[in-house]
Amino acid sequence: MAYLMNAWYAVAWSDEIGSALFGRTLLGRPVVLFRNAEKRITAIGGRCPHRFAPLERGQLIDNTVACPYHGLRFDTSGQCVFNPHGRQTVPPAARVPAYPVAERHLLVWVWMGDPERADPAQIPDYSFVDRPGWVTVKGTICGKGHYELYTDNILDLGHAEFIHPNTVGAPSFTYGKREMFQRGNVVHSNFFAPNDFLSPVLSMIFQRTGTRVDAKVEVQWTAPASMLLMHQSNDVGQPPSDAQVLGTYHVFTPQTEQTTYYFWVVSRKYRADDAQLTKGILEGFQATFEHEDKPMIAAQHDLMGGADFWSLKPILLEGDAAGVRARRVLSKMIGEEQVGTSGT
Amino acid sequence: MAYLMNAWYAVAWSDEIGSALFGRTLLGRPVVLFRNAEKRITAIGGRCPHRFAPLERGQLIDNTVACPYHGLRFDTSGQCVFNPHGRQTVPPAARVPAYPVAERHLLVWVWMGDPERADPAQIPDYSFVDRPGWVTVKGTICGKGHYELYTDNILDLGHAEFIHPNTVGAPSFTYGKREMFQRGNVVHSNFFAPNDFLSPVLSMIFQRTGTRVDAKVEVQWTAPASMLLMHQSNDVGQPPSDAQVLGTYHVFTPQTEQTTYYFWVVSRKYRADDAQLTKGILEGFQATFEHEDKPMIAAQHDLMGGADFWSLKPILLEGDAAGVRARRVLSKMIGEEQVGTSGT
């Protein structure tokens, strides 16, 4: 399947990009990034057009990326501006793509399509991580499986009781009321679990073991594969409070068609100064995503044997409504892009 | 090449299947097995039709297999009978295949084709393992290579002198008289070695070092890849005796087109109570199959480079008569099955 090109993809955490070259593959394309003295990030193609050497192993020299093999240097526009050899002629065609970059909500996003259309306003609003007084933990996973399998996993939290019983799962994810709706190209998938117990990890966070809450989870999917997930719980019958909110996002970037980067955060106001709690949250979610979700998605991937998802005629349940909707929206967007009629 | 579908395939030893879920891939298809309280074995497809999760990682709940990902439950007919989510509607199409199962001669066999045609009487008669007073050792190997390479290996024991000189090989396998004939779809391949020495392992078993015997090996191939191999030796010129018989079988099940499961037994009456001897037999044959046959077949597989056997124009020797016959019988059976005219 083709990728959506005119879209922002998270490539790294902002704090991962400094003055050293940072290489990553996304959408099957090597990209190299660095931050200049003015803190501005450059992202250009990571494969030298001369002999296909990996620019990420090169050197940063005067805001140019010098190829590790023959020393060609590429500026922030991707143009080769220096050829050290012989008469030092620079072939005009010696260039790599330059990708528009934006930093938002702890992440570095790159735009993989037509640079003219790159509008940072299209990056989903995850500003909850920027709120004063809140503390955020975050992590990165790279796993087997198409990125839409990761999307499905978040849009149907019905899996939580089964693969996360000792971490973030609770029965309410199974029997709780769900709703799904679409606004523009954003798909919403919500769960409501009144008068329930919290999952083990959330009980630990909110010191709630054995007491009931009204819980609500709101998920927003933005193409291609970025999800906001807000978890809110409060004393049964009481109004919502900031103190019982966990803000999370789950942003997936295809490394290849078969492998996916998973960027996640968990943000809270509750006992924000409790470093021990912060550590517990980090470890709890890390273990959940790395040891519970990732192996399951890898197993799905393996059992699909390289076949297209729909060709396998998956059985659809109620809980798949949002995932299926997201797949359709994305498929439509890709189709429109390919015929060149996308009106975004 | 297609598989023969209307056939029994050994999937595991009877004593491997208990109340825990047991997963295995055969013919490229994942299968999950378990035994119920009445000792009856169920074998159903191992891939959930909802999201393709591996059922073998699930749970056994009230004689249903619960998917580890979203908790759908499948009964012994393969039908989904419980959906824990939302309104708990079970889509009728939510089912996995159910495979007829039979236990015979220490093995669990599953029928991969049309269930209507599954007749346990078609399982080859290896009842020698069930005889009172005999003791049996057994083992499983999983190796590289198409299962027909494993069949060839047993139907032409002429390899034994060369790859098993210190275990089960003897020169008589090379110069001994052979005969090959077919009865119905069963191919017979026999060796006769009068007045010969036994192989090192058989000399050890029968305490025969340095004395001569008349030896005879009878092999029966049943499609797709099951072989009985009876080894009988007796004092030169004397009539056969039970005490000098080793009953063995070699049953091959394709895991995939490139990898094969190898189930083997060695059964004897001679000094049946000698536990030390039993241990020696187990270790001797295990080493033979694991460290002598398996690497050779893996090397064949690698040097064939993915090509079809016949396309490589193999040189045929006398000793290949049975293997070639078995390949032809199997090819004919598969062809008949595919045009739907198999009269079995």
Next chain:
Amino acid sequence: MAYLMNAWYAVAWSDEIGSALFGRTLLGRPVVLFRNAEKRITAIGGRCPHRFAPLERGQLIDNTVACPYHGLRFDTSGQCVFNPHGRQTVPPAARVPAYPVAERHLLVWVWMGDPERADPAQIPDYSFVDRPGWVTVKGTICGKGHYELYTDNILDLGHAEFIHPNTVGAPSFTYGKREMFQRGNVVHSNFFAPNDFLSPVLSMIFQRTGTRVDAKVEVQWTAPASMLLMHQSNDVGQPPSDAQVLGTYHVFTPQTEQTTYYFWVVSRKYRADDAQLTKGILEGFQATFEHEDKPMIAAQHDLMGGADFWSLKPILLEGDAAGVRARRVLSKMIGEEQVGTSGT
């Protein structure tokens, strides 16, 4: 891309081939070699035509190679001359290819094409390794990447400053004068660096740290991928002297389309008796090729993603002239061979 068949390929060092069977894959074909009592080397196909077993695991019996699986024996012409089984009939078609062999300049070369056309005079003249009073170190590498990537690497030494700054690289490889010309099918690529410093490794060898030399590098490429590389340096403005010459060759043999054997030597007269220096030269060049060139070429290979070199539209620089010429000569030779009009 097809291989050039009517060509000599280095397969091993002469001192690697003794009375034990030696197996290696070249051009995707398994070959087995041995040396007889008269020191003559045989090279025949390494895959038994009966059941495709690897002959390199067999035994050498009376100057025949006995297959490890069923004991067929092949003589030095590749013909099966013994079948131990049954009536011991040898099928005339039971044969493996026999490859003409020549030993030259420390290497064993085999001719992969029409044996009638195998002329050892076509082996490139690397007789510098045979000169009395000179001492030679050598090494073998096996790395990822098409052999033409290895050829390019030697024909454009402009990479040296960038990937070998602490070993054999010097800036003169970048700015020095180059010349490229072709004589027959031999491509010459020379570098001239007057009044320059030597690279760290060459400074170490010639005890030249901090003093300037006139340096000259002459490279000769012979199809398919053999290169002579002579490095000569002398006091600035002085005539050349033997004492400041390093003779090297770099001979590449495709193991497969994706992997390459690299045979190299470095030969000198200077302080030939200094064992410590010899050890330093061996280690210096070994590290250079294994840890600097090999990973870079592997990375190129990976980033090319299996695509044909020209299909990726590589940017061409001045320094690529010789590599491009060699590619064209080789392509032409292969094309001529395929239409059967090669007049060599």
